């Protein structure tokens with residue numbers, strides 16, 4: 029067994045800390061920000077007591093989020109911006125008939141709780157480590173009394189398991205286009221796990237299937253100020269057992285996805301995020317090193333030619 033698989037197996041034994049942190053960012057955003065990008069009114073219910081208090085009480089929020097962890101503040105907006113972008117794109121895809129949503133590395137994403145009105149039109153598959161899913165199941169039961177009927181948990185470790193086999197066992201339909209999101213995950217994976225996931229998603233999905241995700245840019249693209257912050261952030265998450273392993277340039281990413289049979293739909297660098305969602309707002313600014321991307325599974329070569 030490789031060292032990477034071993035360390036991934038060790039990580040997968042406990043619930044994800046970074047998943048709690050980003051759910052806290054969404055809960056804090058809803059409670060404390062005047063500029064409202066994304067309304068996650070179930071995020072608070074996903075949090076353990078300490079982070080629940082941070083997202084509930086102004087003094088706690090100030091002390092923990094603005095002072096103790098204040099150096100990371102410029103990174104927080106990426107979490108709400110990527111969620112907003114993804115769900116906007118999902119709603120557009122549903123207008124075109126998409127009825128399956130696969131959330132890769134779902135963590136404490138609360139989509140099914142927030143969108144009960146469309147439950148009869150959308151089957152949702154949440155993919156993550158079993159340990160994180162177990163904690164989430166308990167928090168959903170507490171907040172909602174039951175697991176939404178349209179939600180299926182699919183336990184998968186991207187480093188070790190076969191995503192395609194597990195999704196099809198769970199009932200994923202390869203014949204109709206689906207929508208995949210992969211938020212806050214790619215940088216925690218090895219290159220091998222990213223390639224494997226891209227290959228399996230392309231192979232198991234109908235042409236037209238969309239994949240939306242975020243990625244961290246390579247250090248040489250960052251300004252000195254953001255590079256220093258990226259290094260601090262990498263140390264912070266590594267100390268919590270979730271090291272960041274992979275980054276891309278937009279070009280290296282596009283080359284990789286094209287190799288696995290995808291077509292680029294849209295790239296969302298920070299300038300585009302600003303333009304589309306923030307305008308002149310100065311309360312929230314996108315993080316320089318988190319870009320979003322949307323790709324579609326291309327039709328097989330013979331279909332393209334005809």
Ligand SMILES: C[S@@+](CC[C@H](N)C(=O)[O-])C[C@H]1O[C@@H](n2cnc3c(N)ncnc32)[C@H](O)[C@@H]1O
Nearest residue numbers: 044046047133134135156157185186187211212
């Ligand atoms: C930063 S959290 C993001 C959670 C969620 N997508 C969101 O934006 O709120 C990263 C998630 O990826 C999951 N993850 C990381 N590595 C993984 C792996 N090898 N296999 C499965 N899930 C993984 C973690 O368990 C965690 O839930």
